[in-house]
Amino acid sequence: MDPASGYCEGCRRSLEEIACWSQYCAAEKRAVLALLPARNAKP
């Protein structure tokens, strides 16, 4: 995990998002995925 942002250095998801991923429905997963490009832009 990136200590500055709190996101995974590989996938840019938060710990909470990774831990809960398999419990998310498709819409919740899509909502998280939609947030990732902006997180990539600000490393």
Place this chain on the structure above:
Amino acid sequence: MSLPPQIRVLQRGWLSSNNILFYDEDGCTLVDSGYVAHAAQTLLLLQHALEGKPLARLINTHCHSDHMGGNAAVQRAYGCRIGVPVGEAPAIAAWDDATLMLSYTGQSAERFGVDDTICAGERLKLGGLDWEALAAPGHDPYALMFYQAEERILISGDALWQNGFGLIFSELVGQAGAFAETRSTLEVISRLDIATVIPGHGAPFGSVGRSLQSAFQRLDAYEREPEKLARHALKVMLSFSLMIHGRIELAALPRFLAERPIYADINQRFLNLPQAELCEYLVSDLARAGALKIEQGWLVAAA
């Protein structure tokens, strides 16, 4: 895919296997611990999911580096017992690098000790449910799967994924018979009543019939043309190496492959390509598949 609340799947990527957590009142159990380089994240995810409950036990479906690499770190953090398939125990106890295929593949893991062994046919209590350990030779000769009959859940390890299964290493390194073992394991799965498969990699899935059909087709193709398996294996190995190292200098790729004997062994046994041609094939095929990019002379894993 809905699972009983006492089962939590921590879905990881390809370098680290999934981690499956079972909540029990007298102590939780974790199945598989991921790759060693991801151990810090594994511990954070585990802490998050445990919510202060004690972890009593860690067990492995099999002892490849992407499934047991974090065992030592998890045991250090929680003091839990570690159980491995009985066939894996001697290599783990002796930390036999050759049998564990660590230097051979250029992979790492942290040494740990075995407290318990698990045999096929054994029954385990996980998340208040009864599970049966089933032999799953093929990808790994000593691998186990875990099956829960009432909830119809199979923890398949790398014996079956939604789209495929783990590399059949024994065939690749010259120990014949693993195709037949892989087939018998798929047949065992096809005789089970399954609502949900929790695979070693990828999301839990329900369409087991479709996955089995494509797995049998893939196995048929490999048996007909083992060089297909060899080409696939070399690409998977290089992708895995790229995930470990982040990037590999293109000019240094021949030396990189030479330092990891599995590449030359598979090449000599199945393909016999000159080294330069092998490098060219792997890079161009993985680039075409979108698995890597070339940036200023470096191979970089594609996001």
